[in-house]
Amino acid sequence: MIRWISLLTSLTIVVMLCCHCSSPDQHQRQTHLKEWLADNGKIKTLSTTCMVGDLVVRVGGDYVDNLCLIAPELDPHSYQLVKGDDEKLAFAQVVFYSGLGLEHGASLHHYLEKSDKAVSLGDEIAKAAPKSLIIIDKQTDPHIWMDISLWIRALPAIVRTLSDHDPAHADVFRANAEKLYKEMTTAHAEVKREMATVPDSKRYLVTSHDAFNYFARAYMATPKELGEDSWQVRFESPEGLSPESQLSSKHIQEILDHLSKYRIRVIFPESNVSKDSLRKLVHAAAQRGIQVVVADTPLYADAMGPAGSDADSYVGMITHNAKTLQQYLNQQPDAVDQ
Template identity: 30%
Template sequence: MTIMFLAAAAALAACGTDAGGSPDGKLLVTATTGMIADAAKEIGGDDVEVTALMGAGTDPHLYKASQGDIEKLDRADLVLYNGLHLEGKMAELFEKMEKTKPTVAVAAGIPESELLTAPGAAGEISHDPHIWFDVKLWSIAAGTIRDALIEKDPQNKEKYEERAEAYLNKLVELDAYAKEQIAAIPEQSRVLVTAHDAFGYFGKAYGIEVRGLQGMNTMAEYGSKDVSDLRDFLIENNIKAVFIESSVPHKSIEAVIEGAKSLGHDIKIGGELFSDAMGEEGTEEGSYIGMVKHNVDTIVRALK
């Protein structure tokens, strides 16, 4: 973390919560990712004003807060972030903010037994932060968002609870849709290959094998052996489609495709998936439910 960023974080930590508050009385919420912001809007409704720091195509693993972000966080009455080191470069900032205003990791309520793990740097074990790809786990995160809104704004408790219940019912339907659609893919074809290992929870929840060239963090390095190993896996298992991601450069997965082609095995790009960021605001994929449906439908079309 740079000296300038540390100074900005210290300045933010020194601020109180008096800077927040919307002129029209709405609760000001700043969220890191689009998925969190979308859930906060669904549950908060007209009683909140939600700002997302990270837009379409943004990789949260690599994201660095700008001075404008610092100002948005400073103005907020409530800050919501994913946690589990998804926003790795902002972790120290959130630790400082927790001392002055409600700063909530939406993954905090998920039992550790439900979290996937993988080796991290220096051999330590890290939890997979991509919890939104298991809709049931995202329902738990939505409950944490609801509770955070109620704690900050108890006078609107009943409205938050009503909207949360409606949203959670939509998530039950979404979970059932994903299970039904993925089950329609022939079992031997249920292999999802992407640029980085963001879909572990999705694979576990919906019964599909997942392979990624990079680890679950896009900061992880990959080399020629990783490319050749994945290429060989595709050839040996006669896999015909791999997927690109909206927030990850395509060159890594294209290297795998070219490697397989050089050995006489043609692989197509099955479509673009949304992994660490949703689609553009105003589009179907610009909502959490629409994003998940898009991913499911894209995977099914390519593998079925």
């Protein structure tokens, strides 16, 4: 009965929101929400980000209906619950989230901490590989999906949770996870290979916010840098672990020194983060006589790409990043020419 009341309330919200659908993306999301709310015997999962949701969908296959809570154009770090979210959270049988402090908007964070149906993939990875976590200024870097070999460690928790809800299809969930495991392992090796085609002297990355530490460690550092724990030299960003962090002039100067020292001539926007800090960086660099450009193609860090793009899946977004970086970084002039 409670579930039916919840369903009716949610359907009312769908109808209300649909009156204001202004873009094809929003319309598509509302259609998906309507389908998700339909009772079809599948496990109803709600995932905070689509990087979480993509794994859940792949493992759950035909027996899971997943909805992503946070739209790709929004910042998952600061996301606060909006009208209609309470009903989605109430309707979901399981809520999967990234964790490790990613979803720190107060209202969502509060829900995830209290709910007994919320599963943190980050916590599962932290348990399986505690030494793999990156700590910056005593804070755990939550962007753990940026290293495929770590994100893959979330699969057992998804299989276990879905099997608890639908034991009859536990074998299917296990088989789907094994297939995805192989795909992700192959993608991890391919991204490594792709980044290795960029010479060491050009393999430096600067983006909007601190989302690429795991990527830089896994795919950009040299063995020597990994051994000496100095791999962080491969990645810099003007904003901190969250895009809403304040930009200090001291940090801008440090990044300018970094651009100059490593002869970095291209910096990268992220799909769902304002380019303001990058523009400030380009302007400040020009005043110092350093010519830096912002790449036309965005990288995907805190969100996947739009449906139909090459980054509309988890593996797709990471391979898109590798291909984009390979293309732009290789185009930078050699050090002797500068």
